[in-house]
Amino acid sequence: MEIVTRPATSKAPAEFFTGDAWWDVLYAGKEPSRARANMVRFAPGARTAWHSHGLGQTLYIVDGIALIQSRGGQVVEAHPGDIVHTPPGEEHWHGAAPDRFMAHLALWETDEVSWLQHVTDDEYAGPRTSTRA
Template identity: 45%
Template sequence: MIITPARSQAGTAGKSGSQFTGTAYPYLTMPATDGVTINTVDFTPGARTHWHSHESGQILQVLAGRGLIQSEGGPVHVLRAGDTVWAPPGERHWHGAAPDSFMVHTAISLGVTAWEIPVTDDEYAAAPLTEENER
């Protein structure tokens, strides 16, 4: 068993660049342990990850706000507090806050994360599904 006390979590200040577009506040909740990394990320409105995939998949738990997510070749979906997402191994995707909302999620990443290129403004602005169509 490994316990990571809150006082030792590696929170960071606002971070732009790297694997984010816009300002995001990532907090390393649990450093890589047996191929599992857990991060809680606060996204400011419009902030998002770059395209990426996970060797063994990723679980996202949306804690607050409203966000967007897209898998390569698929539609943009709206995320809301309480939603849980499973991204299967190797699925290329991105996620972040809606243009008019903050979003906080906990990301459980399994295996190595392969970071890629930024999501373009056009990709980000693609019309999300309406609530009636997505559920």
């Protein structure tokens, strides 16, 4: 057994995020592990840029209202307890609703992340569907 010392909370870089977001690295596995786990907290309206993960990503919504969109799809409004998976290579973004803070646990493998352009205000405000419909 190992008690892992966590690094301090870090502000998410403006290069990859719009608005204010912070993350806590909960786990970054050492070879042969590829596991990664971050708790990410978003201020209202904050969001990631478009990106994809080489082996996919799973989000567990902890608090607030999350907005998540895959390229070409509608914006999905997710709520605490919802689990959203994006498969390997699928371009997507995620962030907080405009009027709520949001926190999610992000789970993925490897640091193979392709960061793309920032999400436009029109994309962010696009048509929504809810997991609570």
